[in-house]
Amino acid sequence: MAAPSEPASPPSPTTVRRNPPRRARPPPTPLASAKPKASSLSRLLEDEAAAASIPPPPASSSSPQEERLKVYLRIRPLPNRERCKAVARPIPGKDQRRKPKQAGGGEVCLVPTGPNSVALTVPQSKLLDPKRGRTEVFDGFSAVFSPDSTQLDIFEQVMNPLLDDFLGGKSGLLVAMGPTGSGKTHTIFGSPRNPGVLPLTLRRIFNAQDENKVADRPASRSQCIITIHGVRKSGDADSDSLSRAVLTIADLAGAERERKTGNQGSRLLESNFINNTSMVFSLCLRSLLEHQKNQKKPLEMHFKNSMLTRYLRDYLEGRKKMTLILNVKPADDDYLDTSFLLRQASPYMKIKYTSLDDSSDLVSTKRSNASLIYQENKKKRKFQKPEVLVVERKKNTDTDNITKVSEEDEAQHKFLSSELQRVSRSETIMTNFARALWTVLKQYKNKLLESENAAESMKELIRDKDTQIMQLKKELEILNSHCSCKNVLVTEDASIDRDDSVSSGQSGQNLLSLSSKPDLGCYDASVDNFHLVAGEVSKELTCHGPDNSSARCSLKGESVSCDTSSISLIDEQELSSIGLKVEVQAIHKKLDASERFSEQTSAHTGDIAPSSSHSDNQSDQSFTEHHMLQCQRTEKIRISLSPQCTSCSKKATIEQSEEGTEELSKTTVEDIQHDNNTREVEHPDYLSSSQQVNSETEDVSSSQSSLQLPGMVSPQKKLDELDIEPERCEPGGGKANVEYVTGHSQAPEQRSDCGDLVPCLLKEITSPVKASKAPSKVSEAEEGADKKKGLASRPGGDTKKTRRRLQPAASMMLKELIGVDLDADTKREERGKSSSSVATGMSEELIRLVRARPVRRA
Numbered sequence: 001m002a003a004p005s006e007p008a009s010p011p012s013p014t015t016v017r018r019n020p021p022r023r024a025r026p027p028p029t030p031l032a033s034a035k036p037k038a039s040s041l042s043r044l045l046e047d048e049a050a051a052a053s054i055p056p057p058p059a060s061s062s063s064p065q066e067e068r069l070k071v072y073l074r075i076r077p078l079p080n081r082e083r084c085k086a087v088a089r090p091i092p093g094k095d096q097r098r099k100p101k102q103a104g105g106g107e108v109c110l111v112p113t114g115p116n117s118v119a120l121t122v123p124q125s126k127l128l129d130p131k132r133g134r135t136e137v138f139d140g141f142s143a144v145f146s147p148d149s150t151q152l153d154i155f156e157q158v159m160n161p162l163l164d165d166f167l168g169g170k171s172g173l174l175v176a177m178g179p180t181g182s183g184k185t186h187t188i189f190g191s192p193r194n195p196g197v198l199p200l201t202l203r204r205i206f207n208a209q210d211e212n213k214v215a216d217r218p219a220s221r222s223q224c225i226i227t228i229h230g231v232r233k234s235g236d237a238d239s240d241s242l243s244r245a246v247l248t249i250a251d252l253a254g255a256e257r258e259r260k261t262g263n264q265g266s267r268l269l270e271s272n273f274i275n276n277t278s279m280v281f282s283l284c285l286r287s288l289l290e291h292q293k294n295q296k297k298p299l300e301m302h303f304k305n306s307m308l309t310r311y312l313r314d315y316l317e318g319r320k321k322m323t324l325i326l327n328v329k330p331a332d333d334d335y336l337d338t339s340f341l342l343r344q345a346s347p348y349m350k351i352k353y354t355s356l357d358d359s360s361d362l363v364s365t366k367r368s369n370a371s372l373i374y375q376e377n378k379k380k381r382k383f384q385k386p387e388v389l390v391v392e393r394k395k396n397t398d399t400d401n402i403t404k405v406s407e408e409d410e411a412q413h414k415f416l417s418s419e420l421q422r423v424s425r426s427e428t429i430m431t432n433f434a435r436a437l438w439t440v441l442k443q444y445k446n447k448l449l450e451s452e453n454a455a456e457s458m459k460e461l462i463r464d465k466d467t468q469i470m471q472l473k474k475e476l477e478i479l480n481s482h483c484s485c486k487n488v489l490v491t492e493d494a495s496i497d498r499d500d501s502v503s504s505g506q507s508g509q510n511l512l513s514l515s516s517k518p519d520l521g522c523y524d525a526s527v528d529n530f531h532l533v534a535g536e537v538s539k540e541l542t543c544h545g546p547d548n549s550s551a552r553c554s555l556k557g558e559s560v561s562c563d564t565s566s567i568s569l570i571d572e573q574e575l576s577s578i579g580l581k582v583e584v585q586a587i588h589k590k591l592d593a594s595e596r597f598s599e600q601t602s603a604h605t606g607d608i609a610p611s612s613s614h615s616d617n618q619s620d621q622s623f624t625e626h627h628m629l630q631c632q633r634t635e636k637i638r639i640s641l642s643p644q645c646t647s648c649s650k651k652a653t654i655e656q657s658e659e660g661t662e663e664l665s666k667t668t669v670e671d672i673q674h675d676n677n678t679r680e681v682e683h684p685d686y687l688s689s690s691q692q693v694n695s696e697t698e699d700v701s702s703s704q705s706s707l708q709l710p711g712m713v714s715p716q717k718k719l720d721e722l723d724i725e726p727e728r729c730e731p732g733g734g735k736a737n738v739e740y741v742t743g744h745s746q747a748p749e750q751r752s753d754c755g756d757l758v759p760c761l762l763k764e765i766t767s768p769v770k771a772s773k774a775p776s777k778v779s780e781a782e783e784g785a786d787k788k789k790g791l792a793s794r795p796g797g798d799t800k801k802t803r804r805r806l807q808p809a810a811s812m813m814l815k816e817l818i819g820v821d822l823d824a825d826t827k828r829e830e831r832g833k834s835s836s837s838v839a840t841g842m843s844e845e846l847i848r849l850v851r852a853r854p855v856r857r858a
């Protein structure tokens, strides 16, 4: 809002008319009496007021409880002091009411008419009718200071009452108002030579003596507010209460006229702002006055429109005492400003202070002032034009920058502090975490070392085991090579010494029944390998083996060697491990003995080609006994050692299981026993022989006793006497051979129980290898059969009797060797083909083959 070009005309509280009616002078007021040095202008105004019969608003007119606003008027002297003095000189009589004239023809428009009144005369230049002048008397001022008043007069009359109240704990405000250049600043600040109100006030307050230190009262275009806060103890000695008072001295900027000043630009804006502030200040006081006159009128809140009025709110609302000092210039050129000020400020003398608030809160006042300053600056920036805003913005920017810098510094400081704390916490956390991690890593390292040590130890163990395995393999290889050599040797020996193809074929057949595994090179020291070996040998016997079969097939029927070799292998590798090597060796011995015995017997009878080997009498004599014992032992071995071995003698098929073969073996043994029992009825001798051979539970003595039945000589004697080659039991063939022998001692009809086993076995047996050995055995069988017939027809007789007694044993041996029971065949024929035709066919086929093949050792 732009400042008005001319201030609004204040209401005219007092109108001084020319030639007013004379009235009685009012009684002297205390204010007048209190002013011993009233200026001539005041006295003039008082006189004029008295003349105008307009009672001024003296303070004495108000009640003691009701104090009015003090308004002082100070008329600035004209630059020419002399003229001012002439003008101010009182004019006695009518001449006093003449318009004073300035020296040099100049006139003044304002003259003091009394201590509390002034007379404002319209200049001639401004009068429409020069003959009719117009004078306005403004009365009721607290005091009118003429141009010749001094600074001390102003201080003593205006400032001392406020200062007394301030020192007494009451706040007060002194505001200097007036147009520009009217002497407001001069009144407040003064000069070094003529100090103003403020220096004198401070001097009094602080007892300052040096008046010359006051800087020289320059003109400013600002609202100057000087606030003095005073705190003092209360007058009561017993009380510690403090009284606080604020003495405010405001040097307001005077309103300016644009035409007169000629301000432009920012200066014009500043002038307008100042004028606006002064107008707001006046509006607040006018509103207060109107409100006091008519309580129905609300108190306008004009104080909100400027910082000054905000700051001085309490005073402008009549709660605190305020004093106005009007500074005017008395020249005609200043008539308008002076008239305006007098019309504006003279009514303020009627403002009353009914309830003063002497309390003052410094803190709240400071806060209020700060808030007011902020709002005022904001509003100031809002109303200013761009040119001013640029300057203000620069200032504000500088201030804001400084504030921002400080704020940024403070924020940065806080941020750095928080960051430092956070980093410290993080450092602590990370340190603890690193320590924990280090501990865990140490533990893992120890565990890793332990694991590595354990792995090294395990490696060492593995190496040791490997070394042991290699050693065992080497030993095994050595054993295998040794066994192979021995096998070859045994085979060769057996092929030379033996001619028992039947038993060999049987043993080979039995071995063939053990397993069908074609692996021939496996001579491992294991039980299973035993079967492999047996299978190999059996295959070799049937000329199916790929390796050793050539050597053995080259023997052309010397299957005994095969049996022997297989037995040797078994003895060396398997049976030795289970403690049966000794017995196997014994079987070897018995086998040799039986061979020799058989050869001797053959030679003795002349039916069979004599053996090339010599006869051992002692062995021959004990052959039967040992043979029985060996058969029993080998049968025990067969049963106790391995069911697989037992099955070998019973099975013809390779695929049969071990358990099944064991059962078959047991069944066969039982059948044998049963068969023997049956035969006992028909042939007591045969019965005894059978019992001797097939008895598995009887001991050697019983076997021997069975050989020495009544009417029978001992086997040794009989052999010696008859010179009959005893039939070989083939114990040296190992379990398989023994089993075969034992099993083959069964009756054909019982073997038929095996069903398909018998043909298979016989077919295997009737291989060329076995057939080559058949003639000698077959002849023995025929002879045995004839002997049996003889025994049956002629139970008595010397030689025949002896032969008959021995015939069952020989027959048994033959049966064991060739696996064919000739007697059984004969019996079977006699029974009317009651037995199995298969067995019969086998016998016939066997006999045919034996007969067709020439005797090897003929």
Ligand SMILES: Nc1ncnc2c1ncn2[C@@H]1O[C@H](COP(=O)(O)OP(=O)(O)OP(=O)(O)O)[C@@H](O)[C@H]1O
Pocket: 075, 076, 077, 147, 178, 179, 180, 181, 182, 183, 184, 185, 186, 187, 217, 218, 219, 220, 221, 252, 253, 254, 327
């Ligand atoms: N009573 C006085 N006696 C002698 N010189 C005076 C007196 N009053 C004013 N002057 C002179 O008048 C001139 C202007 O006075 P001053 O600066 O006080 O006016 P102002 O009202 O403060 O003006 P503004 O409002 O512009 O500041 C000054 O040079 C000052 O010395």
